[in-house]
Amino acid sequence: MAWNEILNHESAFERFQRSIDRNRLASTYLFVGPAGIGKRTFALKLAQSLLCESNNDSPLMPCNQCPGCQQVVAATHPDLILVSRPAKKSIIPLEAFIGDKEHRRQEGLCHAIGLKPFRGGRKIAIIDDADYLNQEGANSLLKTLEEPPPMSLLILIGTSEQRQLSTIVSRSQIVRFDPLSQSQVLEILNSKSIIENEDIPLSELANASAGSLSTAVLLSDSDCFEFRRRLFQQLATKDPGQNEFAKAIIDFAESAGKENSLRRDRLILAADFAITFYRQWILTITQAQVDPDRVDPYLVNITQEAFGDSAEDINQTLDQVARCIERCSDMQRQVRSNAGFANIVETWVRELGWISRGTTTPAV
Ligand SMILES: [Zn+2]
16 A cells, blocks of 8 residues: 555654654654544554665655565564454453563563564564553553664554553654545545445445544444434433433444453444534534534434524533533443443433433433
8 A cells, every 4th residue: 555545644644754854753652543544554554664675765655565565564574563452352461562471571562672673674563452551561561662672663553642541651752643534434435345235325434434444344234323323313312311222232232242342342332423423512502614524414414403403501511512522431431441331331321311411310
């Protein structure tokens, strides 16, 4: 993939180009932005550029032909260390950083990044899913972050700065990535056959994607697509706290499979949808001018009908909606660290109802 196929991230590209031109590349970067917008692709492209063995005019233009370039694409480059959360785990295991019990400090990222580069002239490590780094994992990285080996580069990839441990954030250069526009998502969906199930038109998937390619792919499952719409309708009533609705959310999570991690991801997605809903509520009542390529017409209609002509005190409503968003983030934190999903979901939707109505009692 060429840089010009990495849509929407020109400012990050220019930033790295400037740093490399001035020979001032930092040793640790934290990439943040929503899932499914190309952060990992960007990190891999950067790694390929830095490990390319051809003498190019521009250091950020990998030749795509040399062994180094090809090994990066095949994920077999000896100087590129890739760490991510295993499919069925809720965290990145400590072994990934410092080796298993029998090989402590002799294996894992922290050991590998300190070795002399084999062929690339540099060691590059990419930690995907940094949201799933726990305290123990982060602690194991501290020495590497504080005393980075010469010619090493560490890139952590997460969804937001707030989700990272402060020990990591304070030692990293933050690079923010914006969501794609809906037309950019549609362009990618049209050019690559990544959607197998074509029940839902690609343009509707792009509209509902919130600028994330991975969300568009999830929504191509019509159950997921319908669930999102039902969630919006229910939140618009300001009374999502009925047991049958909590049950619908749990069913949605359970339909992902038997693994807790799959169910957890679904609940986090449900809360992401709810956050999208509440943000649109704010845009509606403040009558904010927004780029139509970045809002879902379906959601705009729902919030316009429910709240467009509201006579309520706007400041009070804004405060309530902001608290609903905060409550959704709380729910995501709870889901990440607990397994009692049913309770968490029931309390979540009940409290969303209370907060959005500005009461602490059930709807009459
Ligand atoms: Zn090359």
